[in-house]
Amino acid sequence: MKTRKLISTFAIAFLGALAGVFIYSQFFSAEPRIIEVPVKTNHPGTNSMFTSLPAGSSSAQYPDLTYAAEKSVHAVVHVQTKGRSSGSGAPSSGHPLFDFFFGPRGFGQPQPQQPVMGSGSGVIISQDGYIVTNNHVIDRADEIEITLNDNRSYKAILVGADPTTDIALLKIEETDLPYLVYGNSDALNIGEWVLAVGNPFNLTSTVTAGIVSAKSRSIQILGQMSIEAFIQTDAAVNPGNSGGALVNTRGELIGINTAIASRTGSFTGYSFAVPVSIVEKVVDDLLEFGAVQRGLLGVSIRGMNNELARELGMDRVRGVYVVEPTEGGGAKAAGIKSRDVILSVNGDAVNSVPQLQERVSRFRPGDNVQLEVLRDGKRKPFTVTLRNIHGNTDLVQNVDKMSLLGASFEPLSDDERQRLRIRNGIKVTEVGSGKFRDAGIREGYVIIQANRVPVNSEDDLRKVVDVASDALFLSGVYQNGRTSFYAINLQE
The missing domain is CATH 2.30.42.10 (PDZ domain)
Structure with a gap:
């Protein structure tokens, strides 16, 4: 009896200790969570990664940087995003087809959706509220909130994005805003002083200084068909700086901070910015055409x-x-x-x-x-x-990608969900001329996930399609219970 009592006491104490450790780790841990994106580099053991947070001695030899800092800090904003994630932490290959065909999440057993919070930085480039940031900062976001240096907050809309350069353009409804003018990134010299301005670790309005270490640097972080000619600096850039400003000593915008090379996830000496020569072209195209016009040599x-x-x-x-x-x-x-x-x-x-x-x-x-x-x-x-990707000189128009699908949709009824044993989905009610017919999708098909994102309405599907760069991967089920997967090329 004594032995049983001792065991019970010990078990209670042990469980109490575990609970204490869990509570401490959840609420008092100072370690930031960082999303790492490994890429090929010339340095074994080194990772290059995007610098956005996940959901959650004055010597006379140095130049005076106070003017540039004062000018730029008011034009750099905090970008906070809210999106959705399916699954409860199950591993993923990072490619939609892997999940569709090998099912690490368990097809037919939807996991509860969890909100995903993220944050980064952005740069105001006009007095009427246009803001440049990185595409990876706002990718898959349902809501985007902008906080200015004076703590005013606004909901932002996505004007357009270009994954090949990792640049996105946002808009808030406000006037008379402080903004940065474009500098000349071509005129930058190796060794020239620069400032990085952003919101690392959610520390708003942080300024760091360094020099230009190299130009036209490629670190293979954006994938195929990308344009990488980064400005490399040793200005400290950390998680949360993504989308922030790289400025010269005159306070002119010369780049958008995008990535760091690091073994730890924090700054260790190398950071990379998209030069403003690329940023300006992307912004002009998005404003004029709604899509980036890419001229190719061939x-x-x-x-x-x-x-x-x-x-x-x-x-x-x-x-x-x-x-x-x-x-x-x-x-x-x-x-x-x-x-x-x-x-x-x-x-x-x-x-x-x-x-x-x-x-x-x-x-x-x-x-x-x-x-x-x-x-x-x-x-x-x-x-x-120069010609476009199709081999002619036509300019690309901003096409409504949903119209390319050539289909009509309606929400599922509760009876259909129960009969098919699924929690979410949207039903294809009509298939006309377009991508769905080309892929062999028939009426009655229920789309459960699009690019691994659960969909419940046509609006949900539209959000996925709008941010999809080139392909749409669908997983779903027909009315007879047969599961089917489709890959749709959105580029053709």
């Missing part, structure tokens, strides 16, 4: 190295090597050939793939660019008319 390229330079009889490594011009592209039409070396674009030297991509990204389909090319040891000029 070439497969690679960086130069010693071996290639020797093979081509060059005295030094320079330019960008043309592997092959693409069929139907502007470069081939202009006479560019394999084994050509592109030396300059409109008179500006290019000595790396990111440099060339950044220069060309400033132009739209139909624009002409002047290339200087080295062929058989001789310099040759070429005029290339």
Whole structure:
């Protein structure tokens, strides 16, 4: 009896201790939670990652940075987002098809939706409330709230976003706001002083200083078809700085802070910003067309190295090597050939793939660019008319992606949910000409998830479709209980 009493007492004490540890860890832990996005780098053991939070000695040798700090701090805002997540922490491959076909979340057993909170920074670029931030800060957000430096708060709308450059444009309804003017990122020199302004760890209006360490840096963080020509600095950038301002000593915007290279998730010496030359082009396109106009040379390229330079009889490594011009592209039409070396674009030297991509990204389909090319040891000029991804010079219009689906929808009734044993879904009531018919989707199909996001209404589906960059992955069930999965290309 005594032994049983002792065991009971010990068990109660042990459970009490566990509860205490849990409560302390939930409410008093100072460790921030960070979403890491590993990418390939040239440094083993190093990760590059986006710098947004998840849901949750004055020597005379230094320049005076007070003017730039005072000017910029009032134009940098705190961006807070609210979205939804399905599942209760089950592991995921990060690709929708993996979940659809291998079902780590358990298809047919919907998990409770949980709110996902996130935060980052943004930069006011006009007095009437246009704000630039990173696409990854607001990606999949249902609600976006902006808090100004003076603590005024506003609901923001998403004007448009470009995943290939990780830039998004927001709008709040206000006037006479402080804003930053565009500087000249091309004129930046290595070693020049810069300030990073943002909201790291939810610490609002934080300013750090550093120098420009490199330009036109690619860290392979945005994926295929991306444009990466980052400004690299040693200004301290931490989680929450994403979307914040990189400014010069005159307080002009020269970049949008985007990523850090780190083994720990916090700043360890390297940070990367999208140059304002790219930001300005993306913003102008989103405002004028509602979509980014991407002019393409139409070439497969690679960086130069010693071996290639020797093979081509060059005295030094320079330019960008043309592997092959693409069929139907502007470069081939202009006479560019394999084994050509592109030396300059409109008179500006290019000595790396990111440099060339950044220069060309400033132009739209139909624009002409002047290339200087080295062929058989001789310099040759070429005029290339840029084309779009479809091989013509048409400008891309902001198309309502939902209309591309060619389908009508209605909410599920309670009886249908119960019969199909699902908690959420939206029913396809009509299939006309469009993406759904092309994919083989039939009337009566119930969409349960779109790109891993549970949907309950046409509005839910529209939100997913609007932010989907190129593909829509659907999981659902037909009225006979048969589960079906579809992948839809939104680009064609």
